[in-house]
Amino acid sequence: MPETLDDLTHALLDAARKAGAGAADTIAMRGQSVIVDMRGGTLEQAERAEGTDIGLRVLVGRRQAVVSASDTRPETIAALAERAVAMAREAPEDPYAGLADASQLSDRRDAAGLELCDPAPAPAPETLMRMAQEAEAAALGVDGISQVQSASAAWSRREVHIAASNGFSGGYARGDTGLSCVAIAGTGSGMERDHDGDSRVFAADLRGAQEIGHTAGARAAERIGARRPPTGAWPVLFDERVAATLIGHLLAAANGAAVARGSSWLRDRLGAPVLPDGLDLREDPHRPRVSGSRLFDAEGLPTAPRAIVGGGVLRGYALDLASARKLGMAPTANAARGVSGTPSPAMWNVALTQGDRSRADLLREMGTGLLVTSLIGSTVNPNTGDYSRGAAGFWVEGGEIAWPVNECTIAGSLPDMLRRITPANDARTHLSRVVPSLLVEGLTLAGA
Known part of the structure; x- marks a missing residue:
C-alpha cells in the first residue's frame, strides 16, 4: 500500500x-x-x-x-x-x-x-x-x-x-x-x-x-439586563469581532463562480466604486503563520498578493480556472477543493485598510446608536445585496456605552453600507481576515 x-x-x-x-x-x-x-x-x-x-x-x-x-x-x-x-x-x-x-x-x-x-x-x-x-x-x-x-x-x-x-x-x-x-x-x-x-x-x-x-x-457579565433598542434609523458600529462579516459578504459577492452564474450584486461592477475612496482590500496568501496562506492553489497555480479593491474601486474577482474561462478572464489562483468536489473559488488572507481612530473615537463620533458585538442568522440577497441580520450589543448615548442590547434586527442595502464604512484602527493583524471595527451611518434598527 x-x-x-x-x-x-x-x-x-x-x-x-x-x-x-x-x-x-x-x-x-x-x-x-x-x-x-x-x-x-x-x-x-x-x-x-x-x-x-x-x-x-x-x-x-x-x-x-x-x-x-x-x-x-x-x-x-x-x-x-x-x-x-x-x-x-x-x-x-x-x-x-x-x-x-x-x-x-x-x-x-x-x-x-x-x-x-x-x-x-x-x-x-x-x-x-x-x-x-x-x-x-x-x-x-x-x-x-x-x-x-x-x-x-x-x-x-x-x-x-x-x-x-x-x-x-x-x-x-x-x-x-x-x-x-x-x-x-x-x-x-x-x-x-x-x-x-x-x-x-x-x-x-x-x-x-x-x-x-x-x-x-x-x-x-456586561450583558446582564440586556433589552431591545429603539426602532428607527441609527448609526451602527460593528465591533472588530463581527466587522469581518461585512467584508465577508463583499468577498462572497466577488466570488467568480457567483459572478459567472449571474447571482452576485457585483456582476458587471469591475472598475466601479464599492468601498469609500482611499480604502483598499488586499489579498496576501504569503503571510507567515496565518491559516489562509499557501504558495499554490488547488489547481497548481502560483498564488500572489493582489488588490481586490484598490482606492475604493473593485479591481478583481476570485477566479478558479472554470470561472475564469466562463468570464473570459485570467484565473487568479483562488481554487480550493476537498476530496469530494471539483475546484471552486475561495479567498485567501485579506486585509482592509485601517483608519487612524480608535473604536472609542468612533463611538464618540457616533453619539447615539448601536454597538454590535454579535450577529445572529443571515439574510443577504446575493443578487441585490439587501441585508438583514439579528444583532446584540450595546446602546450608545453621548458617545458612551449606556446599556446592553439584545433581540434587534439591522437592515440596509449592503452595497450602500459598504460605501459608507468608516474603519477604526483596532484590527487583529494575526487573523486571516484583518478587518477593524466599522462605523456605518443610517441603518434601520427594529427593536422595541
Whole structure:
C-alpha cells in the first residue's frame, strides 16, 4: 500500500490513466486532531481522530466526475478510478472543465517560508485539559457568571498533497492549536451568554488561558439586563469581532463562480466604486503563520498578493480556472477543493485598510446608536445585496456605552453600507481576515 500522500496521489493518477481517463487530478489528505471539553472542572468529552482521505477527478474529453474514499488499498484505488471514468462518460459536457496548462503551473511545490505547521510535538491531552480548566476557572471567577457552558482546547495537524496529469505535484502540512470559552451570566430568563477564544498556527503564540476565560466571563457579565433598542434609523458600529462579516459578504459577492452564474450584486461592477475612496482590500496568501496562506492553489497555480479593491474601486474577482474561462478572464489562483468536489473559488488572507481612530473615537463620533458585538442568522440577497441580520450589543448615548442590547434586527442595502464604512484602527493583524471595527451611518434598527 502506498505510504506517503505523494505516493497515494500518483497511484490514483496511474489508476485513472489505466481506466481510460484523458486527464485527471488528485488530492490526498491526512489529519490528526485532539479535542478536549471541560465542564465543572471535570472532563466532559475527549476526542482523538486520525484519518486519510483521497479524492480523484477524471476528465474524459470535457466530461468530468469526482470520487472519493478513505480506503487507500490498491484494489480500492483501481475500483475508484474505474468508477470515476464510467461516471464521467455518462456526465454532460462542461466546456469550461479542464486542467491548467503546464505553463500556468507554480514552480513552488511546498510551503517553504510560510510556517504553516508548528514543529513542536503534539500536546498531551493533559495539557489541553489544563488549558481548558484554567479558562473555565477564570470565567467563573468573574462576578455575575453563573456557569460556563463550555471550555474547549483543541490541536490538529493536516497534510495535503495534490497531483495532476499535467505534471503538477505538491503538498504541505498545516496545523493549529485553539482554546475557547463560553460563559453564561445571570439566571432564569435573564441569562446572557458570550465567549472568547483564540486559534494559532504556533501554540506559543496562543493567548493565555486565564485571559481567554476572564474575557469570556467579562463579556457575558456586561450583558446582564440586556433589552431591545429603539426602532428607527441609527448609526451602527460593528465591533472588530463581527466587522469581518461585512467584508465577508463583499468577498462572497466577488466570488467568480457567483459572478459567472449571474447571482452576485457585483456582476458587471469591475472598475466601479464599492468601498469609500482611499480604502483598499488586499489579498496576501504569503503571510507567515496565518491559516489562509499557501504558495499554490488547488489547481497548481502560483498564488500572489493582489488588490481586490484598490482606492475604493473593485479591481478583481476570485477566479478558479472554470470561472475564469466562463468570464473570459485570467484565473487568479483562488481554487480550493476537498476530496469530494471539483475546484471552486475561495479567498485567501485579506486585509482592509485601517483608519487612524480608535473604536472609542468612533463611538464618540457616533453619539447615539448601536454597538454590535454579535450577529445572529443571515439574510443577504446575493443578487441585490439587501441585508438583514439579528444583532446584540450595546446602546450608545453621548458617545458612551449606556446599556446592553439584545433581540434587534439591522437592515440596509449592503452595497450602500459598504460605501459608507468608516474603519477604526483596532484590527487583529494575526487573523486571516484583518478587518477593524466599522462605523456605518443610517441603518434601520427594529427593536422595541
